[in-house]
Amino acid sequence: MENPIKVPFIDLKRYESGFLETLNATLAAMAANAQFIGGPEIPRLESRLSHFAGVSHAVTCANGTDALQLALRALDVGRGDTVLVPDVTFWATLEAVVNVGANPVTVDADIADGGVAFDALADGIVRFGPKAVIIAHLYGWGSSRLDDIRALCVEKKVALLEDGAQCFGAEYRGKPAYTGALISTTSFYPAKVLGGAGDGGAVFTDDAELAERVRRLGNHGRTAHYGYGDIGWNSRLDSLQAAFLNLSLDHIGTRIASRRASAALYRERLPSLGIEVMAPPADYTENGYCNVCLIRDPERKAALEAAFRAAGVGFGNIYPGVMSQQPGAQGVSKGHCGGNVGETLCASVLNLPLFSYMTTGEIQRVLDVAASALRK
Numbered sequence: 001m002e003n004p005i006k007v008p009f010i011d012l013k014r015y016e017s018g019f020l021e022t023l024n025a026t027l028a029a030m031a032a033n034a035q036f037i038g039g040p041e042i043p044r045l046e047s048r049l050s051h052f053a054g055v056s057h058a059v060t061c062a063n064g065t066d067a068l069q070l071a072l073r074a075l076d077v078g079r080g081d082t083v084l085v086p087d088v089t090f091w092a093t094l095e096a097v098v099n100v101g102a103n104p105v106t107v108d109a110d111i112a113d114g115g116v117a118f119d120a121l122a123d124g125i126v127r128f129g130p131k132a133v134i135i136a137h138l139y140g141w142g143s144s145r146l147d148d149i150r151a152l153c154v155e156k157k158v159a160l161l162e163d164g165a166q167c168f169g170a171e172y173r174g175k176p177a178y179t180g181a182l183i184s185t186t187s188f189y190p191a192k193v194l195g196g197a198g199d200g201g202a203v204f205t206d207d208a209e210l211a212e213r214v215r216r217l218g219n220h221g222r223t224a225h226y227g228y229g230d231i232g233w234n235s236r237l238d239s240l241q242a243a244f245l246n247l248s249l250d251h252i253g254t255r256i257a258s259r260r261a262s263a264a265l266y267r268e269r270l271p272s273l274g275i276e277v278m279a280p281p282a283d284y285t286e287n288g289y290c291n292v293c294l295i296r297d298p299e300r301k302a303a304l305e306a307a308f309r310a311a312g313v314g315f316g317n318i319y320p321g322v323m324s325q326q327p328g329a330q331g332v333s334k335g336h337c338g339g340n341v342g343e344t345l346c347a348s349v350l351n352l353p354l355f356s357y358m359t360t361g362e363i364q365r366v367l368d369v370a371a372s373a374l375r376k
Helices: 019-032 041-053 064-074 091-099 118-128 146-155 208-217 239-249 252-273 298-311 341-348 360-375
Strands: 057-061 082-086 103-107 132-136 159-163 183-187 201-205 222-224
Touching (some): 041 057, 041 201, 041 239, 057 064, 057 208, 064 183, 064 201, 064 208, 082 091, 091 103, 118 132, 146 159, 201 208, 239 252, 252 360, 298 360
Parallel strands (some): 082 103, 132 159, 159 183
Antiparallel strands (some): 057 201, 183 201
16 A cells, blocks of 8 residues: 655755756856855845835845844844843844843734734833834734834834744735835745745845945944944855845745645635634735644644654644743843733644645645544
């Protein structure tokens, strides 16, 4: 009897026809001309990114964590300042605040969309008087209260940094999710919707002065080749990564369409199994970054995970714990706003396989394993 198919949580090797051949030829030509730092691939990528993100300026850098730190530094956030950060996010969001010398205060989550709870955020601005706020657009969409959050920060004169590592290609009211942000960031970690062949990141803004500060800080604070106006560091994106990303951008529309179709199929089928699926808030078109199931019964969740392991079906937990409870946050975090909804979200979330060009047969296998586990 034929073995049932195994389904990885993510497969990064599903390239388009001709992709690797074009990539190899491009990299060979670049190597032959020693185009390793700078060169035409960088400005070409930044121009394309700014157009795709709906912003005036895109500045590339070495990774998504540096993008956050560069953005904070460009906003003059530094030693002794307070920054509100989501309690549900990737560690880099909080880590970046500490790395620029500022003090993080965590903000509880809204379980409806995974973003920060608006009332907790508003309370935190009053209680802690932060220099800046960071929100994270998780799961391939953004907060349902995005306009309210942006307006609140403008009203309170608090800089808002939007961590958009998971929302590249997502749309809000028909425009890219980054459009209208004071400053936002993305990551080109390979597992992202637009992933590189290694690390990379970018900062997006409509503010020319902020963009110039980010660019200067990411290149040793240079004002001239041997002139330095700031203490920066080396966070340049290398040219080979830029070439890979430029080639990937040629196919990004097809990749996102594939991801969206798979995400929609999960949302259509999983409720019939009694599984709650988080959906993008109204006004958002997701990018298909990940599937988000909420399994609130711990025993049921454990049974599903055990069944997936036994069947060779990948799964994830994005994210299994809140930032305020991480060992590294102890002695660093300066407070918390709101309750413990974030802990409930982290304990409940289960992510099923989702990646570009996933087949309907693979999705059906995931659904069959889940159905079998839940019947027991």
